[in-house]
Amino acid sequence: TPQRKKLVAGNWKMHGSRAMADKLVRDIVEDLPDGTDVLVFPPDVYLAGMVDRYGDRGLGLGAQNLSEHHVQGAFTGEISGAMLYDVGARWVLTGHSERRQYQHESDELVAKKFDSARQAGLTPILCVGETKEEHEAGQAEAVIARQLGAVLEHNSIEVFREAVIAYEPVWAIGTGLTATPEKAQKIHAFIRSQLAKKDVNISLLTRVIYGGSVKPANAAELFAQPDVDGGLIGGAALVASDFLDICAAAR
Numbered sequence: 001t002p003q004r005k006k007l008v009a010g011n012w013k014m015h016g017s018r019a020m021a022d023k024l025v026r027d028i029v030e031d032l033p034d035g036t037d038v039l040v041f042p043p044d045v046y047l048a049g050m051v052d053r054y055g056d057r058g059l060g061l062g063a064q065n066l067s068e069h070h071v072q073g074a075f076t077g078e079i080s081g082a083m084l085y086d087v088g089a090r091w092v093l094t095g096h097s098e099r100r101q102y103q104h105e106s107d108e109l110v111a112k113k114f115d116s117a118r119q120a121g122l123t124p125i126l127c128v129g130e131t132k133e134e135h136e137a138g139q140a141e142a143v144i145a146r147q148l149g150a151v152l153e154h155n156s157i158e159v160f161r162e163a164v165i166a167y168e169p170v171w172a173i174g175t176g177l178t179a180t181p182e183k184a185q186k187i188h189a190f191i192r193s194q195l196a197k198k199d200v201n202i203s204l205l206t207r208v209i210y211g212g213s214v215k216p217a218n219a220a221e222l223f224a225q226p227d228v229d230g231g232l233i234g235g236a237a238l239v240a241s242d243f244l245d246i247c248a249a250a251r
């Protein structure tokens with residue numbers, strides 16, 4: 001079995017200020033662990049400055065969203081993958097549940113953004129996961145299969161050599177509820193099995209990270225599961241010591 005390098009990503013959402021962002025990233029780069037990919041996704045307006053100041057310190061930087069349209073055009077308010085790449089971003093979240101919910105991003109739109117990211121040279125993190133209602137109705141696997149299917153429909157499985165999948169049960173995001181390590185493992189194994197249907201080798205290379213109320217106290221247990229390759233961290237990514245403790249748990 002190939003060794004998958006652990007990955008921990010901080011999604012800051014719409015939080016912070018220039019001063020706070022600078023201090024947080026400075027504290028994080030001081031204490032980066034060896035052997036784990038650590039990424040930060042600040043609001044776009046802070047991204048270029050961070051790359052300029054800390055881009056050579058081993059921390060990966062990315063955006064929380066991108067336009068589905070390539071390069072440039074008459075799309076007021078949008079930011080393209082090419083622009084993000086231009087300022088030094090190398091990663092981007094696609095299909096975060098808050099965007100699916102509040103910006104009404106469909107599976108098809110998310111798939112377009114995923115493609116746009118790759119064309120711009122960004123590595124996408126595809127977020128998937130079921131809502132509370134879907135969870136209670138026993139539909140988690142069906143929902144995730146549909147969300148993955150939208151990307152695989154017009155892409156070769158090869159895209160998942162690089163791209164990362166984040167399993168984020170919507171009922172666990174920002175709620176303090178976490179999937180138990182066993183439950184997370186079961187879904188992560190399911191995601192890998194969906195990829196394995198297309199290509200077993202690639203399914204063993206793809207990193208599948210968990211998100212949903214990951215904290216220093218529960219991170220180690222989650223990351224110890226065989227198919228959990230790290231985490232996507234919201235609230236706890238805004239406190240340097242908590243985020244670094246979570247990164248340290250990913251070994």
Ligand code: PEP
Pocket residue numbers: 011168172173174175176211212213214232233234235236
């Ligand atoms: C997220 O938004 O991706 C997330 C997992 O948030 P939190 O850790 O706050 O639940």
